[in-house]
Amino acid sequence: xxxxxxxxxxxxxxxxxxxxxxxxxxxxxxxxxxxxxxxxxxxxxxxxxxxxxxxxxxxxxxxxxxxxxxxxxxxxxxxxxxxxxxxxxxxxxxxxxxxxxxxxxxxxxxxxxxxxxxxxxxxxxxxxxxxxxxxxxxxxxxxxxxxxxxxxxxxxxxxxxxxxxxxxxxxxxxxxxxxxxxxxxxxxxxxxxxxxxxxxxxxxxxxxxxxxxxxxxxxxxxxxxxxxxxxxxxxxxxxxxxxxxxxxxxxxxxxxxxxxxxxxxxxxxxxxxxxxxxxxxxxxxxxxxxxxxxxxxxxxxxxxxxxxxxxxxxxxxxxxxxxxxxxxxxxxxxxxxxxxxxxxxxxxxxxxxxxxxxxxxxxxxxxxxxxx
Numbered sequence: 001x002x003x004x005x006x007x008x009x010x011x012x013x014x015x016x017x018x019x020x021x022x023x024x025x026x027x028x029x030x031x032x033x034x035x036x037x038x039x040x041x042x043x044x045x046x047x048x049x050x051x052x053x054x055x056x057x058x059x060x061x062x063x064x065x066x067x068x069x070x071x072x073x074x075x076x077x078x079x080x081x082x083x084x085x086x087x088x089x090x091x092x093x094x095x096x097x098x099x100x101x102x103x104x105x106x107x108x109x110x111x112x113x114x115x116x117x118x119x120x121x122x123x124x125x126x127x128x129x130x131x132x133x134x135x136x137x138x139x140x141x142x143x144x145x146x147x148x149x150x151x152x153x154x155x156x157x158x159x160x161x162x163x164x165x166x167x168x169x170x171x172x173x174x175x176x177x178x179x180x181x182x183x184x185x186x187x188x189x190x191x192x193x194x195x196x197x198x199x200x201x202x203x204x205x206x207x208x209x210x211x212x213x214x215x216x217x218x219x220x221x222x223x224x225x226x227x228x229x230x231x232x233x234x235x236x237x238x239x240x241x242x243x244x245x246x247x248x249x250x251x252x253x254x255x256x257x258x259x260x261x262x263x264x265x266x267x268x269x270x271x272x273x274x275x276x277x278x279x280x281x282x283x284x285x286x287x288x289x290x291x292x293x294x295x296x297x298x299x300x301x302x303x304x305x306x307x308x309x310x311x312x313x314x315x316x317x318x319x320x321x322x323x324x325x326x327x328x329x330x331x332x333x334x335x336x337x338x339x340x341x342x343x344x345x346x347x348x349x350x351x352x353x354x355x356x357x358x359x360x361x362x363x364x365x366x367x368x369x370x371x372x
Contacts, residue, residue, distance in 0.1 A: 001065025002089040003037040005057070007099055010086055011078040013044045013055040016205045016228055018071045020198075022048040032109045033071035035088075035095075038064040045117055046071055049233075051198050052117045053205075056227040062089075068109040069095050077104045118231050120224060121217035124190060125183035127164055129206045129225055134332075135166050135177040136203035138360055141326040143196035144170035151237035154193035157221065159214070161188050167242055168196055173323050174363040175330065176242050181214075190216045193235040202230050246363060248348055251339035252315055254282060255308040255352050256290065258336045262328050264292050264303045269321040271295035277318035279369045282340075284312030294321065296370070317343050318369040327362040344368050 017033055025031055025048065034045040042059035046052070067090045074097075082100035089096050090108070097104045136155065144152035158165035164181040167174070206212055206225045215222035215231075222231040265278065272278055272294040281291040290307040293300065307313070317340055327349050328336060335352025347366050350358040 001037050001067055002062035003042055003059045004085055004087050005042060005059040007081045007083055007086050009057045013057045014075050014078050016055045017044040017046040017053045018075050019201045019205060020046050020048055020051040020053045021071045029068065029109050029113045031070055032068045033074055034066060034068050034114060036066045037061045047117055051232040053230045054117060065090060066111060067095050068111050068114050069106045073106060118220065120222040120229055120231060121215040121220050123184060123213050123215045124159055124188045125181050126211040126213050127179060127181055129210050129212045131179050132212050133203040133206055135179050136199055138177050138330040139166045139168045139175040140196045140200045141330050142170060142173045142175035143168040151193055151235055151239060153196055154235040155196045155199050156239040157192050157194055159188055159190040161186050167239060169239060172365055174242055174245060177360045192216055192221060193237060193239055194221050194232055195235060198232045246361060248339050248341055248346060251341050252313045253309060253337060253339050254313055255335050255337050256305060258328060258331060258334060260305055264305055265321060265325050268292045268294045268301040268303055271299045271301045272321050275320060277367050277370055278321040278324060279316060279318040281316040282307055282313045284314055315340055315342060316369045317347060317366040319364055319366055323364055327364055330362060
């Protein structure tokens with residue numbers, strides 16, 4: 001095989017395909033990337049036991065063919081190549097990469113030992129690429145990190161014909177984001193759980209424009225966008241439903257400037273050692289405010305911010321500062337709205353300009369306020 005390609009296009013294709021490669025594998029060929037050049041196209045593919053990726057880009061094909069090389073080593077080479085055209089060729093048992101006077105040679109892996117990529121499941125519809133990437137990032141912060149509870153490390157992907165629902169929880173917080181979904185048929189429906197880490201990697205690789213085809217079957221989910229096709233194995237189990245949990249009866253509602261609140265949480269949390277809680281004391285008065293406090297005994301910190309509410313709010317609640325920061329940082333709006341049920345109870349964070357049903361909601365469990 002032999003082909004010519006721009007360094008940027010090669011690096012982008014290799015980097016996106018390499019995202020699915022395992023960090024370590026008892027099967028050496030799974031550390032490889034398959035390069036397939038034919039008819040003016042280069043396809044770069046990678047897979048492990050959980051996911052697969054195929055990225056297609058333009059290339060001038062001199063001699064069609066396939067080669068399997070160590071993926072991370074190829075990516076390292078692509079990152080240091082000079083800008084401009086790159087010539088790649090299979091020369092005997094070595095794959096050469098040449099660009100602007102630099103030359104690299106890679107040993108090849110046995111093609112016969114490389115598994116076939118799984119097919120794309122049945123396409124159920126499409127979503128906007130940029131909105132999907134943003135939505136995944138917003139909910140992924142609430143996914144669990146404990147591999148002994150694998151279902152909680154995933155994101156629920158729900159499809160009901162016109163709406164996609166993404167949800168994640170680690171039992172202490174629960175994030176939900178809905179976005180428009182263009183189904184292939186009115187009766188399309190699905191409710192599956194996909195690894196949050198894998199889905200976040202997929203979303204980051206999509207780019208910010210165009211449509212993403214979403215495919216789901218009984219064992220895997222697939223996403224295709226602008227020449228990139230990725231599949232990922234589904235997680236067993238179901239995430240708990242959020243409907244009743246999110247139904248707050250007569251909460252106290254306050255609005256705060258998100259950027260100022262994020263900076264205040266970051267500043268006050270400096271003394272919150274060992275995950276000690278951050279207390280928020282809301283005061284009504286002529287001009288509503290919230291006092292943020294953290295620390296214990298000698299090391300304490302506080303800051304007061306304006307807080308707007310429709311009715312007087314006199315309440316003290318406390319949160320894990322890292323969880324609160326994750327929730328606030330997942331929003332993009334200038335203002336955030338907090339719905340509070342009281343100390344030790346549920347609290348909801350939404351965008352400040354909420355009208356009707358919020359598309360992005362983040363539920364936190366408050367903790368008993370510390371004695372400051």
